[in-house]
Amino acid sequence: MRRSRAEIALSSGVLALGAASAVITVQLPSEGGYAGIGPNFFPAITAGGLLVLGAWLLVEALARGWKDRSPDAPELRGEHAFHAGAFGWISAGLFVHMLMIGSAGFVLAGAVLFACVARAFDSRRFVRDACIGLVLALLVFYFFVKFLNVNLPAGWLSPILGAAGI
Amino acid sequence: MIETLGALGTGFAVALQPLNLLWGLVGVTLGTFVGVLPGVGPALTVAMLLPLTVKLEPTGALIMFAGIYYGAMFGGSTTTILLNTPGESASIATALEGNKMAKNGRAGPALATSAIGSFVAGSIATVLLTLLAPVVVEAALKFGPAEYFALMVFAFTTVSAVLGASTVRGLTSLFLGLLLGLAGIDGQTGQARFAFGVPELLDGVDVVVLAVGLFAVGEALYNGAYQSRLKETVEKMSGSIWMSKDDWKRSWKPWLRGTAFGFPFGSIPAGGAEIPTFLSYATEKKLAKNPEQFGNGAIEGVAGPEAANNASATGTLVPLLTLGIPTSATAAILLGAFQNYGLQPGPLLFQSQTELVWGLIASLYIGNVILLVLNLPLIGIWVKVLSIPRPQLYAGILVFATLGAYSLHQSWVDLLTLYLFGLLGFAMRRWDFPVGPAVIGLILGPLAETQFRRALSISQGDPSVFYTHPISACMFALTAAVLVVPWALRLWRRRGAGAP
Numbered sequence: 001m002r003r004s005r006a007e008i009a010l011s012s013g014v015l016a017l018g019a020a021s022a023v024i025t026v027q028l029p030s031e032g033g034y035a036g037i038g039p040n041f042f043p044a045i046t047a048g049g050l051l052v053l054g055a056w057l058l059v060e061a062l063a064r065g066w067k068d069r070s071p072d073a074p075e076l077r078g079e080h081a082f083h084a085g086a087f088g089w090i091s092a093g094l095f096v097h098m099l100m101i102g103s104a105g106f107v108l109a110g111a112v113l114f115a116c117v118a119r120a121f122d123s124r125r126f127v128r129d130a131c132i133g134l135v136l137a138l139l140v141f142y143f144f145v146k147f148l149n150v151n152l153p154a155g156w157l158s159p160i161l162g163a164a165g166i
Numbered sequence: 167m168i169e170t171l172g173a174l175g176t177g178f179a180v181a182l183q184p185l186n187l188l189w190g191l192v193g194v195t196l197g198t199f200v201g202v203l204p205g206v207g208p209a210l211t212v213a214m215l216l217p218l219t220v221k222l223e224p225t226g227a228l229i230m231f232a233g234i235y236y237g238a239m240f241g242g243s244t245t246t247i248l249l250n251t252p253g254e255s256a257s258i259a260t261a262l263e264g265n266k267m268a269k270n271g272r273a274g275p276a277l278a279t280s281a282i283g284s285f286v287a288g289s290i291a292t293v294l295l296t297l298l299a300p301v302v303v304e305a306a307l308k309f310g311p312a313e314y315f316a317l318m319v320f321a322f323t324t325v326s327a328v329l330g331a332s333t334v335r336g337l338t339s340l341f342l343g344l345l346l347g348l349a350g351i352d353g354q355t356g357q358a359r360f361a362f363g364v365p366e367l368l369d370g371v372d373v374v375v376l377a378v379g380l381f382a383v384g385e386a387l388y389n390g391a392y393q394s395r396l397k398e399t400v401e402k403m404s405g406s407i408w409m410s411k412d413d414w415k416r417s418w419k420p421w422l423r424g425t426a427f428g429f430p431f432g433s434i435p436a437g438g439a440e441i442p443t444f445l446s447y448a449t450e451k452k453l454a455k456n457p458e459q460f461g462n463g464a465i466e467g468v469a470g471p472e473a474a475n476n477a478s479a480t481g482t483l484v485p486l487l488t489l490g491i492p493t494s495a496t497a498a499i500l501l502g503a504f505q506n507y508g509l510q511p512g513p514l515l516f517q518s519q520t521e522l523v524w525g526l527i528a529s530l531y532i533g534n535v536i537l538l539v540l541n542l543p544l545i546g547i548w549v550k551v552l553s554i555p556r557p558q559l560y561a562g563i564l565v566f567a568t569l570g571a572y573s574l575h576q577s578w579v580d581l582l583t584l585y586l587f588g589l590l591g592f593a594m595r596r597w598d599f600p601v602g603p604a605v606i607g608l609i610l611g612p613l614a615e616t617q618f619r620r621a622l623s624i625s626q627g628d629p630s631v632f633y634t635h636p637i638s639a640c641m642f643a644l645t646a647a648v649l650v651v652p653w654a655l656r657l658w659r660r661r662g663a664g665a666p
Binding site: 006007010014017021024028029037038039041042043046047049050053054056057060066067068069070074077078079080081082083084086087089090091093094095097098099101102106109110113114115116117118119120121122123129132133136137140144148149150151152153 | 217218220221222332334335337338341342344345348352354355357359360383386387390391392393394395396555556557558560561562564565566568569572573576578581582584585588593597598611615618619622623
């Protein structure tokens, strides 16, 4: 039975997370709580749990593989092979959005995000999607800010949106 | 009993106020709209719409949530029947028969039986909730922190270990949630934990960011990577929405049986709606006059599981409202909504905020009616929503997702966290880690810690309090049983099979 590298990697990841949490927990003080239970008690249990579970997962992965997993071959799952383009475009869209929203505002950042995600799903009309995204983000912005008092940045559009009374 | 009716009466007086009715209507409509979207299940619907309510006053907001909750389930059923993509594992049974019915040109009756069945189940379940809640509250008043802690541990275990293929992976998901729940400032000592000096983390990880990240971003990434190039067939809306006499005859008993399965499973921490829906399906198949129709579009196979699903969802509100214990990811997010208002569901809330709690319960009845009366005739519109092309659909979902995350602190750190949770959600989906336990761990973990420390401070450091109190001891025994018995059974069966 071929061992799955992904399973081993993920198991090690959980183990590493447990170890990192344990290291951080050790630096937490144990006083301050009642009856000897300080702010480090539950972190210790959680870290310990992750270590145990990570080890168990690793043992399973090295022995016969994780129990009852859906097959690795996409065809067997009714899916297609990993489409890195889609993954990349969605991630890129979210990152650009993250960078833009503070300065350019919710509406413009939302439009760019919309276009990128649509592109991820093979929509080739970038400009059209950006326009749809712009309208959608504008409507959402208006509804949420005007009626529900949610705090969203207007960014570069603030002169226009401000003039419209938002 | 008279008190209960009186309280319910007060509740109706609150829920029937025009403004609250409006909120209920808005909730039902929004919930259905978002619930119809493929890939968006009830948990994600509630999570995405939660930021909407941040500035509203509690009663109206929670009534809106009740509407969203039911609307999301109705919308999800519509998608399951027409698109064969169950939004959650509890919908798999519906998908089996419902989609076949749609393929046979009987989409209308399938949708109708699903809607009416959900109405019947929801109404009966709400009555049961009304009757059961005061009883549980009475019992819960005798609960101390030790009992609550034991109950929470039991809930953790059933949620992560009972279902799903792998107990280990379920528990890993739970502990991830617990770890995330620890991030922030410790309530009892003011000590910052796992915050790394980042101010957004000092506030703790928000359940909305986690849920939306795992469900929306994770789903988008997964679908894009593995499913975007698959052809999707949306069944046309066909057949009359009005069921024939034969359809009615074949549906009404499954509705009742489905409710009987769904409510008990929903109201105990038994891990969700998968069990009752599958039980209902199997039962209906056994009891049906024409069992060979199953697999080819038997209406009983839609009526029963849909009723079970809805009854179970209402049942989930029993432990949530009376004990403050969420038994599903959706319930965990609803708990988050309560916490946003500084409200802690439980027996004390029943006593101190009678109008709010009973107003909420009354609005469940009303929401059910609104749902049936409004949505069934409007089904044509909801079906149109399904024809939104996938690229624009996911684009829109993600714009909404970022809205929720950003509106918390107006900080890009929350957007980064959202993306990281998206990666986590992708990995969990790809390598079969259940996602629900992580969300429940996030919300319930801190509460469990508080109860644990309180129990020990009352007993002055004596840990025996957990096994000397009878209720607490019982719960721990049950927890151990849940963990050990299935494994022991498997071992015993294997030994038995190998014996000469």
